[in-house]
Amino acid sequence: MAATPRGTSPVPPDARPRLTVLSGPSGVGKSTVVAHMRKEHPEVWLSVSATTRRPRPGEQHGVHYFFVTDEEMDKLIANGELLEWAEFAGNRYGTPRAAVLERLEGGEPVLLEIDLQGARQVRESMPEAQLVFLAPPSWEELVRRLTGRGTEPPEVIERRLVAAKVELAAEPEFDQTLVNTSVEDVARELLALTNVV
Numbered sequence: 001m002a003a004t005p006r007g008t009s010p011v012p013p014d015a016r017p018r019l020t021v022l023s024g025p026s027g028v029g030k031s032t033v034v035a036h037m038r039k040e041h042p043e044v045w046l047s048v049s050a051t052t053r054r055p056r057p058g059e060q061h062g063v064h065y066f067f068v069t070d071e072e073m074d075k076l077i078a079n080g081e082l083l084e085w086a087e088f089a090g091n092r093y094g095t096p097r098a099a100v101l102e103r104l105e106g107g108e109p110v111l112l113e114i115d116l117q118g119a120r121q122v123r124e125s126m127p128e129a130q131l132v133f134l135a136p137p138s139w140e141e142l143v144r145r146l147t148g149r150g151t152e153p154p155e156v157i158e159r160r161l162v163a164a165k166v167e168l169a170a171e172p173e174f175d176q177t178l179v180n181t182s183v184e185d186v187a188r189e190l191l192a193l194t195n196v197v
């Protein structure tokens with residue numbers, strides 16, 4: 001790591017690239033909001049997670065996720081290659097550490113879209129990260145969105161809704177809450193929080 005010359009100050013705190021963590025219950029609209037924001041602002045770098053979940057139709061390896069086997073996930077964890085990881089509704093998910101650190105060191109704003117357990121781990125290891133909670137307008141609307149997406153069978157939806165109750169109760173742990181009523185409005189608010197504008 002390059003040393004900071006004595007007597008000169010490092011990058012002022014406000015100008016530092018930000019690590020933003022976006023969490024919220026499954027189906028609230030995290031991916032939709034992030035995709036909307038990144039369409040106009042691809043400079044906000046989104047970490048691609050590793051997961052043991054099977055791809056949904058249209059999901060591409062290396063774009064939406066790195067789809068890995070259980071054994072590959074075991075190795076990533078054992079080798080310390082993940083910044084955080086968690087089991088969520090029957091599958092494991094984790095954030096590749098090296099790519100995130102490289103981007104931050106290169107001065108790019110970085111966004112993680114991860115669950116509550118992962119957000120808590122990032123808070124522990126990188127307390128400078130800002131944690132943003134995406135909340136649904138109502139419980140009924142969350143159920144409607146998760147069910148309406150049509151990507152999970154009823155028993156998986158049920159597991160995700162059980163997790164959603166825990167995630168909603170943890171909202172006070174977050175630095176900011178955005179309510180996803182309008183994708184356009186929330187994408188704008190999230191962009192402002194990432195320090196890009």
Ligand SMILES: Nc1ncnc2c1ncn2[C@@H]1O[C@H](COP(=O)(O)OP(=O)(O)OP(=O)(O)O)[C@@H](O)[C@H]1O
Pocket residue numbers: 024025026027028029030031032033145146148149180181182183
């Ligand atoms: N503001 C909104 N109004 C109405 N529908 C929305 C809104 N935002 C997202 N949706 C819809 O809700 C469904 C779930 O959205 P999305 O897949 O982005 O959720 P998610 O939070 O990323 O879920 P997961 O955590 O399971 O990956 C999608 O069908 C999406 O089109």
Ligand SMILES: Nc1nc2c(ncn2[C@@H]2O[C@H](COP(=O)(O)O)[C@@H](O)[C@H]2O)c(=O)[nH]1
Pocket residue numbers: 024025026030049050053084085086088093094095113114115116117118119
């Ligand atoms: N702790 C982590 N959670 C992650 C990561 N990548 C995604 N997720 C979260 O998992 C659930 C389910 O995602 P889905 O794509 O199967 O619907 C959702 O809350 C994601 O945000 C990760 O690397 N770590």
